[in-house]
Amino acid sequence: xxxxxxxxxxxxxxxxxxxxxxxxxxxxxxxxxxxxxxxxxxxxxxxxxxxxxxxxxxxxxxxxxxxxxxxxxxxxxxxxxxxxxxxxxxxxxxxxxxxxxxxxxxxxxxxxxxxxxxxxxxxxxxxxxxxxxxxxxxxxxxxxxxxxxxxxxxxxxxxxxxxxxxxxxxxxxxxxxxxxxxxxxxxxxxxxxxxxxxxxxxxxxxxxxxxxxxxxxxxxxxxxxxxxxxxxxxxxxxxxxxxxxxxxx
Numbered sequence: 001x002x003x004x005x006x007x008x009x010x011x012x013x014x015x016x017x018x019x020x021x022x023x024x025x026x027x028x029x030x031x032x033x034x035x036x037x038x039x040x041x042x043x044x045x046x047x048x049x050x051x052x053x054x055x056x057x058x059x060x061x062x063x064x065x066x067x068x069x070x071x072x073x074x075x076x077x078x079x080x081x082x083x084x085x086x087x088x089x090x091x092x093x094x095x096x097x098x099x100x101x102x103x104x105x106x107x108x109x110x111x112x113x114x115x116x117x118x119x120x121x122x123x124x125x126x127x128x129x130x131x132x133x134x135x136x137x138x139x140x141x142x143x144x145x146x147x148x149x150x151x152x153x154x155x156x157x158x159x160x161x162x163x164x165x166x167x168x169x170x171x172x173x174x175x176x177x178x179x180x181x182x183x184x185x186x187x188x189x190x191x192x193x194x195x196x197x198x199x200x201x202x203x204x205x206x207x208x209x210x211x212x213x214x215x216x217x218x219x220x221x222x223x224x225x226x227x228x229x230x231x232x233x234x235x236x237x238x239x240x241x242x243x244x245x246x247x248x249x
Contacts, residue, residue, distance in 0.1 A: 003050040004240040005073075007066065008232050009033065009057035010099060011122040018050055019237050021245075024230070036062050038069050054078065054240040056098045056232070076243050078102060083242045085109060086133040096135070099232060100127050104135045106235030107208060110228075114203050116194065117231060118224070120211035122146055126193055131203060139193050144186050144213045151178070163216060187220045194223050 003025075008015040014036050016029045029044045052074035057063035063077060076082070078101060080093035085108045090096060103117045104127055113133040119125045123146070126139040144163060151158055161178050169184070171177030198205060209217065209224045210231040218224040228234075 002052065002244065004237075004244065005045075005048075005050040005053045005070075006233055006236040006240060007053065007055045007057070008099065008102070008236065009036070009055065009059055009062050009066070011059060014062065015233070016044060017233055017236075018048060019233075019240065021241055024233060024237060033059060033062060036065070038065065041066070041069055052076075052240065052244045054236055054243065056102045056236055058097050058099055074244060076240075078236070078239055082239055085238065086113075086129060086135055089130070089132075089134040089136050097125070100125055100138070101135065102232045102235035102239070103127055103210065104129050104235065105238050106228075106231040106233070107206075108133050109238040110231075110234050111208060111226065112206055114201060114205040115208060116197055116201075116205045117208045117210065118190070118214070119232070120144065120209065120213035120217060124190075124211070124213075126197060128197060128201060128205070130201070139197070141189060141193070144182060144217070147186070148178075148182055163213065165216065165219065183216065183220070187217055190217055190221050191223065194221075198223075 004019050006017045006019055012033055014031045014033050018025045018027050031040045031044060053070045055066055055077045078098045080088055080096055084105050086104060103119055107115045107117045107129055113129050114131045115129045117127050122143045124141050124143050128136040128138050130136050161175050163182060166180045166183055169180055171180050207224050208226040208228060208231060210228055214227050218227045
């Protein structure tokens with residue numbers, strides 16, 4: 001059975017996963033994107049067998065390097081022109097991030113529409129999929145980790161903190177106060193954006209969260225109905241199966 005290497009190249013981490021037609025396989029690895037190079041890929045993939053590579057990238061320099069590195073394989077880089085189980089209702093579809101499209105595909109392939117999928121990474125993205133289904137657009141805001149890092153770098157006395165559920169609303173230390181501001185404040189941002197998206201959609205969506213901070217934020221946002229850390233990879237799997245099957249016909 002043909003095996004695919006799925007690559008989710010984000011600004012922070014580059015995640016690698018092998019899959020076949022039936023689904024995601026057990027092996028997975030990740031490389032810090034700032035360290036990504038041919039040598040790191042070779043180290044991660046030693047002994048791994050696959051026939052085709054599907055790349056989802058939001059980092060152009062990395063995409064170019066990987067296109068060359070995998071030149072001996074069947075290769076596809078996801079974009080708005082990729083085969084998808086939904087249409088695109090967006091004035092300039094070439095501007096849509098490949099990761100956002102992968103999330104939309106994962107939702108349509110594995111859940112139901114209408115839907116809003118949120119990806120909590122370096123940025124947090126909110127993507128709206130209508131009942132048609134069609135990708136309609138969404139929202140981009142700073143990620144929780146990026147906001148925390150910015151506060152630490154731009155102030156003399158505020159430390160980096162570990163993001164976790166606050167023990168109380170009234171912080172009894174600098175770290176506690178920052179944690180309350182980060183987690184409770186971020187949940188407020190998420191709720192306000194969701195409220196306005198749902199009003200504008202005029203239909204009740206399934207709300208799905210994915211990404212590194214999804215579980216932490218979802219714990220205090222009842223509007224989030226599903227937390228699924230694999231949404232992006234599920235979308236990439238659907239695209240790999242359908243693209244490479246079509247290519248071989």
